[in-house]
Amino acid sequence: AHWSAGQVYEYYKGLGRNSIDGHGGTINSVVGVTDFGQPFPNAFWNGTYMVYGTGGFGFKPFSSALDVVGHEMTHGVIQNTSNLMYVGQSGTINEAAADYMGNTIQNKVEHISPSSPLDGLLGAQLFKTSRPVDCAARDMNTPAPTHDFIVTPEDNRPLHLNSTLVSAPVGQIPRRPRPYPALAHPPTTLTTYTSPPHTFHHPRTPPDAT
Numbered sequence: 001a002h003w004s005a006g007q008v009y010e011y012y013k014g015l016g017r018n019s020i021d022g023h024g025g026t027i028n029s030v031v032g033v034t035d036f037g038q039p040f041p042n043a044f045w046n047g048t049y050m051v052y053g054t055g056g057f058g059f060k061p062f063s064s065a066l067d068v069v070g071h072e073m074t075h076g077v078i079q080n081t082s083n084l085m086y087v088g089q090s091g092t093i094n095e096a097a098a099d100y101m102g103n104t105i106q107n108k109v110e111h112i113s114p115s116s117p118l119d120g121l122l123g124a125q126l127f128k129t130s131r132p133v134d135c136a137a138r139d140m141n142t143p144a145p146t147h148d149f150i151v152t153p154e155d156n157r158p159l160h161l162n163s164t165l166v167s168a169p170v171g172q173i174p175r176r177p178r179p180y181p182a183l184a185h186p187p188t189t190l191t192t193y194t195s196p197p198h199t200f201h202h203p204r205t206p207p208d209a210t
């Protein structure tokens with residue numbers, strides 16, 4: 001967790017951002033977390049620091065995956081920039097941005113090419129025995145139209161299930177010959193073009209996307 005947090009810090013520093021809060025704030029990680037003594041195969045940003053579960057049920061500790069660390073730290077960056085609401089379409093954009101940045105940071109640090117089977121997979125290296133494609137929590141290589149948005153009261157209506165509706169097409173934009181400037185640079189989108197109640201329409205129509 002410490003090493004990965006340093007890699008994520010350096011990546012954001014290269015984009016002109018000093019730590020999660022943008023002001024050189026301390027980065028704290030809590031590792032080895034259990035569910036009342038039982039395995040906890042999950043991780044989350046609690047609004048102040050990152051929490052990483054022990055793994056279990058076939059999973060490695062969640063702090064062992066750089067893309068997961070990048071994902072959780074990006075939730076902190078989002079909280080300190082656009083502060084997207086964690087529900088519905090706004091929450092889906094929040095999750096998608098965290099997925100995209102976590103994957104991008106891992107690709108850069110671990111030299112994963114766009115042709116690699118690991119590209120676009122979140123958490124693909126967490127499972128001890130399964131193939132990465134079978135282990136990944138989400139696959140950003142399969143874009144889908146926004147009318148496929150799943151509506152359910154579970155998962156905050158449900159931001160994880162829908163996140164690839166945003167992260168998959170955004171992940172393809174930098175590969176296009178003339179990407180929209182803001183969408184090709186998610187940190188700019190977060191700091192300039194999005195705010196708490198945003199929907200899918202807002203980040204795809206920034207003022208300079210002409």
